[in-house]
Amino acid sequence: MGDENHGEEPGSGHITIDIRHWESESSGPIIYKIPRKLRKVNQSAYTPQLVSIGPFHYRNDLLSEMETVKSEYYYPSFLKRFDKKIKEDDLKKVIKDCSDDLRRSYEGIPAKLLGGDDDYKLFEEMILRDACFILELFLRNVSGCEQERKRDCILRIPWLRKAIKLDLILLENQIPFFVLRKVYQVVKEHLPPVRIPSSKSSCFSSTDQPHMVSLSCRCLFHNTSFTFCQVEKSSSHGQEKKAEADHDRDHICNKDPLLELTLYFFEEHYLTETCKRVKPQDINEIKHFTDLLREFWLPRKFISKMKPESITERKYLYSATKLDTAGVTFEPARKGTCLTDVKISKKKIILKFTPIIKGMRxxxxxxxxxxxxxxxLRNVMALEQCLYPDEDYICGYVALMDQLINTGGDVEFLVDKKILTNLLGSHKEAAKLINGLCNQIPREKSYYARFYNELNTFYENRWNVTRATLKKVYFKDLWTGSSTVVGLFVLLFTVSATLKNVYFRHL
Known part of the structure; x- marks a missing residue:
């Protein structure tokens, strides 16, 4: 990263200490300041609106109201759970022991967090308070006591809960996930019993939901002294299948109960149709919550087969409506497909050498x-630009969608095809959003370069455009096709009758 990425915005009055000299060959930053060029495109997309986590927005006056809430979550709420079995000094020691790794995790630490003796005590206290706030929020979210949830100042207000979740995903607003793990490992044996509501969804398919809710509760009970809610299983499955399924699922959940808590809290963002096939054991060791979101969007099968190729020669792709005029068929992927798992294929050809029935899907x-x-999207793309420059799958996907969408007409077309769901109201606004995401994102190579080449080549074959136009004009539906066939027969009979009359008249 250049020097421009290590400072605050002009006029902020913040000084940043560059800590790159602390880095070793085996480790480096995982949490970054958003590069200035990206931030200028849309600053609000990268800036927390309610709560500050980590050093980059610490003591921001606009976020000061939540500092009191965070302090109350930490003490007395979080520490009170352990009935004096865990002391504050025990938690401070956890942060102290990983202090060096913490400092290396950030691209730069503001000088306002330096202690008087230059030992980063203020930094460590801030990290501890933020970690305990997040864990306390996760624990309250799984509490089976509805009255407790209603009293909670965050969870009981829908818009506030949604805004906090979004703030916790922003790249600049992170603490390393390993910190949460270390604190969690210390306190898990002393947590009081809580319940996971059975009404919550799971990150598995809907058919498995009752089993998985029960399972999640059981695995948390075994690992964290949580009580679990019994969910009655369907008797249609045999007892033997139940026992086998329970064994497999227990093995899955027991691996990472903290990850289960995390997924449970962020279900609004993660548990959509695109991640039904993603299971906890499929998720790599995450670095923070922004990295977790990226994990859910990654097309694993696609990644294992594809390599980035240069798109210098074919940097531009024809829009969706133009490709449609050439006969490219746009279809929604099946439910549960990862967001970026785009597939291209040739239509089945009945007669190999008959070009009229060739097509692209x-x-x-x-x-x-x-x-x-x-x-x-912007925060995950910024993460890839900083941490995964050679594995920028999400950036490549967004660039592909940017090429397919140029106008509101392209958005309307993809909405009709059930590929886009536009909740922004205006198709023009949706097109503007997509077209602005890749601003200041360099694109020289792409994992979708093969798609660019095949689609452009298909469109530039003029026969494909002619064939598709004939199909849309004369065979767009059953009635139009029937009328076209009848018209052809009428024309054929008329021509035959005319030729017959002319021929016999000369005899």
């Missing part, structure tokens, strides 16, 4: 455009 998973979509 493009399958795209559903993308839901709503108020939070821009912020979510």
């Amino acid at each position: 493009l399958k795209l998973p559903e993308l839901k455009l709503e108020n939070d979509t821009e912020s979510l």
Whole structure:
């Protein structure tokens, strides 16, 4: 990263200490300041609106109201759970022991967090308070006591709960996930019993939901002294199948109960149709919540087969409506497909050498455009630019959608095909959002370069455009096709009759 990424915005009055000299060959930053060029495009998409986590927005006057709430979550709420079995000094020691790794995790630490003796005590206290706030919020979210949830100042207000969740995903607003793990490992044996409401969804398919809710509760009970809610299982499955399924699922959940808590809290963002096939054991060791969101969007099978290719020669792709005029068929991918798992294929050809029935099929998973979509995509894209420059799958996917969508007409077309769900109201606004996401994102290579080449080549074959036009004009539906066939027969009979009359008249 350049020097421009290590400072605050002009006029903020903040000084940043560059800590790159602390890095070793085996580790480096995982949490970054948003590069200035990206931030200028849409600053609000990267800036927390309610709560500050980590050092980058610490003591921001606009976020000061939540500092009192965070302090109350930490003490007395979080520490009170352990009935004096866990002391504050025990938690401070956890943060102290990983202090070096913490400092290396951030691209730069503001000088306002330096202690008087330059030992980063203020930094460590801030990290501890933020970690305990997040864990306390997760624990309250799984509490079976509805009255407790109603009294909670965050969970009981829908808009506030949604806004906090979004703030916790922003790249600049992170603490490393390993910190949460270390604190959780210390306190898990002393947590009081709580319940996971059976009404909550799971990150598995809907047919497994009752089993998985019960399972999640059981695995948390075994690992964290949580009580679990019994969910009655369907008697249609044999007892033997139940026991086998329970064994497999217990094995899954027991691996990472903290990850279960995390997924449970962020279900609004993660547990959509696009992640039904993603299971906890499929998720790699995450670095923070922004990285977790990226994990859910990654097309694993696609990644294992594809390699990035240069798109310098074919940087531009024809729009969706133009490709449609050439006969490219746009189809929504099946439910449960990862967001970025785009597939292209040739239509089945009955007669190999008959070009009239050749075609191209493009399958795209559903993308839901709503108020939070821009912020979510921008932060994951910024993470890839900083941490995964050679594995920028999400950036490549967004660039592909940017090429397919140029106008509101393209959005309307993809909405009709059930590839886009536009909750922004205006198709023009949706097109503007998509077209602005790749601003200041360099695109030289792409995992979708093969798609660019095949689709452009298909469109530039003029016969495909002619064939598709004939099909849309004369065979767009049953009635139009029937009328066309009848008209052809009428024309044929008319021509035959005319030729017959002319021929016999000369005899």
